Amino acid sequence: MPNAHILGSGSYAPKTVYPNNWFDQFFDPPVGSWLEENLQIYQRHWCDPEETTVDMAEQAAVNALQNCGMDAADLDMIILATDTPEVISPATSAALQHRLGAKRAAAFDINNACAGFINGLDIAAKYIQTDPDFSRIMVIGVYAISKYLNFRDKKTATIFGDGAGAMILGADTRKKGYLGGKLLTNGRYFDYLGIFGGGTRQPPAALKAGDLQVFLQVNQK
Numbered sequence: 453m454p455n456a457h458i459l460g461s462g463s464y465a466p467k468t469v470y471p472n473n474w475f476d477q478f479f480d481p482p483v484g485s486w487l488e489e490n491l492q493i494y495q496r497h498w499c500d501p502e503e504t505t506v507d508m509a510e511q512a513a514v515n516a517l518q519n520c521g522m523d524a525a526d527l528d529m530i531i532l533a534t535d536t537p538e539v540i541s542p543a544t545s546a547a548l549q550h551r552l553g554a555k556r557a558a559a560f561d562i563n564n565a566c567a568g569f570i571n572g573l574d575i576a577a578k579y580i581q582t583d584p585d586f587s588r589i590m591v592i593g594v595y596a597i598s599k600y601l602n603f604r605d606k607k608t609a610t611i612f613g614d615g616a617g618a619m620i621l622g623a624d625t626r627k628k629g630y631l632g633g634k635l636l637t638n639g640r641y642f643d644y645l646g647i648f649g650g651g652t653r654q655p656p657a658a659l660k661a662g663d664l665q666v667f668l669q670v671n672q673k
Contacts (some may be wrong), residue, residue: 454587456577457629459622460520464511465497465615472610478671479606487610496613498598506538506547509594512616513552516590520620524552527620529589530559531576533568535647536596537561548592557590565646569593569617570633577630580623587623592616600647608645 472484472494487493499508509532517524530552532545545559564571569591576589594616601609621630648654 453581454584454623454625455627455629456580456589456621457624459522459588459620460516460518461617461619462512462515462517462519463615463617464508464515465613466499466503466508468498468500469495470498471495475606475610479610483606483610491611493611496611497615499596499614503596504538505534505536505594505596506544506551508596508614508616509534509544509548509592509618510551512594512618513548513590513592516618516620517552522588522620524554525556527552527554527557527588527590528586529576529579530554530557531572531589531591532559532561533564533572533591533593534561534595535563535565535568536594536600537563540650544594545592554590558586571635573619573621573630574633574635576621577633580621581630589621590618591621592618597647600649 472487473482476482476484513524513530530545530549532543532548534544538544538547543559543561545561549555549557549559562568562572562575572591572593576591579586579589595612596614597612598614601612603609
């Protein structure tokens with residue numbers, strides 16, 4: 453039975469960087485020292501207003517393809533993990549597939565917050581192990597959380613950044629590669645931390661009151 457191994461990887465981070473002391477001008481008491489001492493966070497990259505999830509995914513994907521010397525047309529599948537999609541529907545992976553020119557690749561999204569990429573890796577490995585139609589699979593984790601942060605809440609607005617990472621897995625019949633995984637869920641924390649606007653429970657407009665542009669306008673007056 454073939455096993456999945458890594459052919460190449462790539463990443464992308466937006467060019468705009470916000471250091472911890474940027475937040476200190478808005479929050480009292482300051483948060484910079486606490487972030488560094490307790491979380492080892494010193495800065496974060498955030499998307500520019502015109503930059504979107506699929507833009508970042510494309511950059512990481514192209515880097516991964518270049519790093520393993522592969523053409524997008526060789527991909528059999530694209531699995532994209534995100535909870536900040538380009539749009540709710542259709543899948544962000546479909547837009548990425550088109551941009552890359554990966555015409556042979558099946559494409560779908562998964563959404564499991566911070567665990568999304570790990571879930572995608574496990575899914576990809578099991579496709580490679582069990583289905584001969586899928587021997588080259590790209591897994592991407594991409595996060596544009598700055599567009600959803602509530603900047604009135606310093607406990608969450610200060611700890612997240614944006615970016616994308618891509619990994620290409622290939623089939624290998626030798627005894628090496630993916631060893632295995634165990635996926636676990638504790639659903640009682642479902643509403644502990646998340647993006648609670650934009651679905652059927654809250655309309656998308658519910659997010660706007662706390663976004664970055666509104667926050668800056670209020671604090672610059």
